[in-house]
Amino acid sequence: MSQLSDRIKDVIAQEPVALFMKGTPQFVMCGNSDRALRALRDAGAPVTAVDILPDPAIRQELSAISGWPTIPQVFVAGELIGGADIAQELAESGELTTILEEKLGAGYRDAAAERVVDVLAPAH
Amino acid sequence: MAAERLETLLRSAFPEAAELSVEDRTGGGDHFQVTVASSRFAGLPLLEQHRLVNEALAEPLRDGTIHELRIKTREAQG
Numbered sequence: 001m002s003q004l005s006d007r008i009k010d011v012i013a014q015e016p017v018a019l020f021m022k023g024t025p026q027f028v029m030c031g032n033s034d035r036a037l038r039a040l041r042d043a044g045a046p047v048t049a050v051d052i053l054p055d056p057a058i059r060q061e062l063s064a065i066s067g068w069p070t071i072p073q074v075f076v077a078g079e080l081i082g083g084a085d086i087a088q089e090l091a092e093s094g095e096l097t098t099i100l101e102e103k104l105g106a107g108y109r110d111a112a113a114e115r116v117v118d119v120l121a122p123a124h
Numbered sequence: 125m126a127a128e129r130l131e132t133l134l135r136s137a138f139p140e141a142a143e144l145s146v147e148d149r150t151g152g153g154d155h156f157q158v159t160v161a162s163s164r165f166a167g168l169p170l171l172e173q174h175r176l177v178n179e180a181l182a183e184p185l186r187d188g189t190i191h192e193l194r195i196k197t198r199e200a201q202g
Binding site (some may be wrong): 030067070080082084085 | 194
């Protein structure tokens with residue numbers, strides 16, 4: 001069990017909405033990551049983003065944890081929701097809002113603003 | 125052609141599929157849109173439907189053939 005793997009698990013477990021993506025919300029490096037981010041933003045989700053590009057190990061450890069092979073990956077309250085296509089489909093059908101309300105409570109939109117965490121840095 | 129390889133893998137994983145297609149979105153042979161309509165998806169959450177498609181394409185996902193994958197799944201009548 002590596003330190004990186006533990007950091008990733010912590011982010012998944014502790015952040016209400018975790019988005020593992022290529023790039024950051026300010027500088028998205030992939031069309032699928034952009035679609036997932038837009039879907040979450042449209043639903044008013046409090047996104048905590050993790051850029052997987054700085055080290056290939058991040059993606060390897062993440063996929064080992066989640067069993068999901070592609071990026072992006074969206075987690076809500078510690079549970080894998082899916083990738084870009086699922087996030088987009090759920091947003092368009094309105095189900096994403098329902099999932100966010102069920103898992104985070106009706107006031108989820110008032111939670112923390114969008115932010116980025118670095119899983120390579122030691123936890124503080 | 126990568127698209128043909130993907131379609132072969134999907135057809136063997138979903139022989140019952142009512143609809144199955146692989147589109148090379150950019151013409152570059154590494155950005156794909158796959159669509160599968162299958163009776164096997166009945167009652168399965170979207171996450172599990174997509175997981176079955178990812179499993180069928182595990183090898184091209186792992187070896188870098190697929191740079192970007194878009195998945196559309198649908199329940200089909202058995």
